[in-house]
Amino acid sequence: MTENMDIGRVTRFGEGQEQVWGMTSAERVRRMLVRDVPAGARIASGHSLHINLDYAFDPLLLRLALARPGVAFDDGDALVIGQLPDEGAPSERIDLRTSTGFYNEKLRKTERPFAIRVSPQTRTAIERASYFGAYKGVTDLLTKYLWPELAFHLTRLAAALKMTPNMVTGIGAIMCVLATIFFYNGAFWEGIGAGFVFMVLDTVDGKLARCTITSSKWGNVFDHGIDLVHPPFWWAAWGLGLGHVGLALPVSTFATIMVAIVAGYVLQRLCEGIFLKYAAMDMHVWRPFDSWFRLITARRNPNMVILFVSMIAGRPDLGLIAVAWWTILSLLVHMVQVMQLVQARKAGRPITSWLEQSR
Structure with missing residues (x-):
């Protein structure tokens, strides 16, 4: 699903029906887009923000994706989130499984943000990761x-x-x-x-x-x-x-x-x-x-x-x-x-x- 928001074009794909913290992935992403977008942030011209609803991910990844046009944040071969060009390939792909981490100014720490595929089996792991994250x-x-x-x-x-x-x-x-x-x-x-x-x-x-x-x-x-x-x-x-x-x-x-x-x-x-x-x-x-x-x-x-x-x-x-x-x-x-x-x-x-x- 693609929609125009205040920050620009956002494309959401995947299912993610399993609830985490009492929310589906779609609801969790909606709240992040409303509450966690930095002031003045906008999607770059000729780009769209792609979000995979099959994953629950650290809100830090949303801020990173908005700050880095053309960069795809992946879990192995699967795209998790990225501000991608409407034409052509991403300029960079970062595999979250092997990345060295990113500095989270809000929480005063360098961390490797979590991105976990949503399923009944991973619910507790996601909640634990988001809590300690x-x-x-x-x-x-x-x-x-x-x-x-x-x-x-x-x-x-x-x-x-x-x-x-x-x-x-x-x-x-x-x-x-x-x-x-x-x-x-x-x-x-x-x-x-x-x-x-x-x-x-x-x-x-x-x-x-x-x-x-x-x-x-x-x-x-x-x-x-x-x-x-x-x-x-x-x-x-x-x-x-x-x-x-x-x-x-x-x-x-x-x-x-x-x-x-x-x-x-x-x-x-x-x-x-x-x-x-x-x-x-x-x-x-x-x-x-x-x-x-x-x-x-x-x-x-x-x-x-x-x-x-x-x-x-x-x-x-x-x-x-x-x-x-x-x-x-x-x-x-x-x-x-x-x-x-x-x-x-x-x-x-x-x-x-x-x-x-x-x-």
Whole structure:
């Protein structure tokens, strides 16, 4: 089937009736064409975008096909997707089975995008490939190592229940508020439990949006707004809750800790914003050290690890003090990273991601 769309002529062929993430291939492709086409992208004159509905493929391939007129992306002898000339042969054919990979700027990683022929036997493999393919290559240690498998099964369950990403975010928001209340009342273990559920769901909603291709501007604001705002409230509630377990900090000490945590948190995010503005890329993908430090930098999840360890030691007060010191140290690291960026720009050195260089 050939049709004219805003980006140009699109030809879809094949069957692909088996559902993946509750969608047929035709519906999945339709959503990708609506939501994942880069702003301003158009099919080149004299070309058509050919899409094989017998395959489920990584959304990255759509962006690559639109950016590379004349290139066919194949699975062995079968065309998966390509922006091909209306007359003549493709200028290049890339076999996805043997390609070295492509840099995915959205997800901060170099990857070999998946393309799997759709069948009842491959459904689970496709869902697993699309889920793990949607994972950011650079993130914190808990998101990267602790709960990917758990979040995968929860994402599949949410899709089967026809839940939207915003529904998952809403449940997570409730757990986030409950964690704050528990911390404030000194019920630290209960708060950690509620916080853990929230943190896992914070992974699930994003993966559900990417796997079912249902992301929206409102969902992005809802999800990231909660992520951005709630951490200082958690740490303040934790500090206030210490009085309920006989470990209240002196007022001056608590005030100093909160100034350090809140100011450090805000300035850290400011450093990241400055880096993004002047380097046109995320701070954490510049060099190997930057990516490694993102695993442990003073964001919510690593800070929760510190507080969890302090609870095991029976000293939640020292845990909050440790969070304050780690926030200050992380801020200093980010400030050094920004200064190194300034020096590199002054020296005229190219600012590129090591992940893109290593593919």
